[in-house]
Amino acid sequence: MPGHLVLAYRGDTVTTLEPGRHLVRTPHSARSIDMRDRLVPVAAQEVLTADAMTVRVSMSLRIRVTDPVAFVDRAEDPVASVYLAAQLALRETCASVTTDDLIRRGDTLDVEAIRSAAADVGARLGLDVLGVVIREVILPSEVRSAALELVTAKTRGLAKLEAAPRRDGVPARTRQRRSSARRPSGARAAAPRRVGPVRRTRRAQRRRRRGVAGRLSVRSPGERHTKKPRPERIPAGALPTGLS
Numbered sequence: 001m002p003g004h005l006v007l008a009y010r011g012d013t014v015t016t017l018e019p020g021r022h023l024v025r026t027p028h029s030a031r032s033i034d035m036r037d038r039l040v041p042v043a044a045q046e047v048l049t050a051d052a053m054t055v056r057v058s059m060s061l062r063i064r065v066t067d068p069v070a071f072v073d074r075a076e077d078p079v080a081s082v083y084l085a086a087q088l089a090l091r092e093t094c095a096s097v098t099t100d101d102l103i104r105r106g107d108t109l110d111v112e113a114i115r116s117a118a119a120d121v122g123a124r125l126g127l128d129v130l131g132v133v134i135r136e137v138i139l140p141s142e143v144r145s146a147a148l149e150l151v152t153a154k155t156r157g158l159a160k161l162e163a164a165p166r167r168d169g170v171p172a173r174t175r176q177r178r179s180s181a182r183r184p185s186g187a188r189a190a191a192p193r194r195v196g197p198v199r200r201t202r203r204a205q206r207r208r209r210r211g212v213a214g215r216l217s218v219r220s221p222g223e224r225h226t227k228k229p230r231p232e233r234i235p236a237g238a239l240p241t242g243l244s
Contacts, residue, residue: 003036005068014069033068037130040079042086044138047094055102056138057094057109061086061118067126078125082118086132089117102137109134 006017008027015024044058063082065071071078093110101108111132119129 003034005033005035007031007033007068007072016068031072033065033071035065035068037062037064040083041135042083042090044136045087045090047091049094049102050096050098051100053099053143054140055094055099057090058135058138059086059090059111059114060133060135062130062133063122064128064130065126066128070124070126072126075125078122078127081125082122082127082129085121086114086118086129089114099139099143103139103143107134109137 002019004019007030008015008017008024009029009031010025010027015027017024040061040063042059042061044056046054046056048054061082063079075081090109093113097108111134115129115132118132122129
């Protein structure tokens with residue numbers, strides 16, 4: 001059969017038969033080995049992240065038999081041995097990653113470290129681990145809800161900026177992006193300058209204060225607030241003789 005090898009056992013002798021016709025003595029026993037690539041799904045397991053958050057991670061291994069004699073003779077179930085090595089490597093890899101990194105990037109997990117650990121075990125058992133694929137990372141429901149609320153709030157904020165009125169033909173979102181680009185990193189936004197009517201109002205208040213202070217005069221407590229009589233004008237002809 002294409003893609004298969006046959007191990008023919010006769011006493012202590014093992015003969016490897018490739019696909020095709022062979023003239024051999026009748027073996028005592030024979031076993032067919034599938035040499036094609038195969039996928040081994042690793043069930044989802046709960047692992048702890050660097051910030052002590054429990055997540056569920058599932059993955060798949062792509063393996064191939066490279067040494068059929070070692071594959072049969074050295075372990076009862078070599079695939080299960082590689083499976084266990086991949087699970088332990090996955091736990092160590094997740095222990096060095098935070099939950100925020102898993103949310104932001106799906107390729108945060110170092111699959112090469114998992115493949116290398118599983119390949120070391122498989123090399124002794126006649127197996128080669130060709131690749132590791134992370135199928136899904138399942139976060140707790142509370143973390144998923146919080147991440148969804150954050151994304152929703154961000155989307156609503158962008159929608160409000162798009163709907164804001166234009167000024168000088170430029171949308172509000174574009175103005176905000178330009179101002180952020182001009183502002184140096186870490187600098188605070190300058191407070192808006194108060195100009196126009198506010199300055200004129202303050203100037204008028206100072207003028208009114210000076211005018212009121214000039215009209216006020218100091219009087220004794222018993223003095224009534226009355227107007228001083230103006231002096232009468234005497235015609236020049238009515239003055240006595242000698243005073244003119």
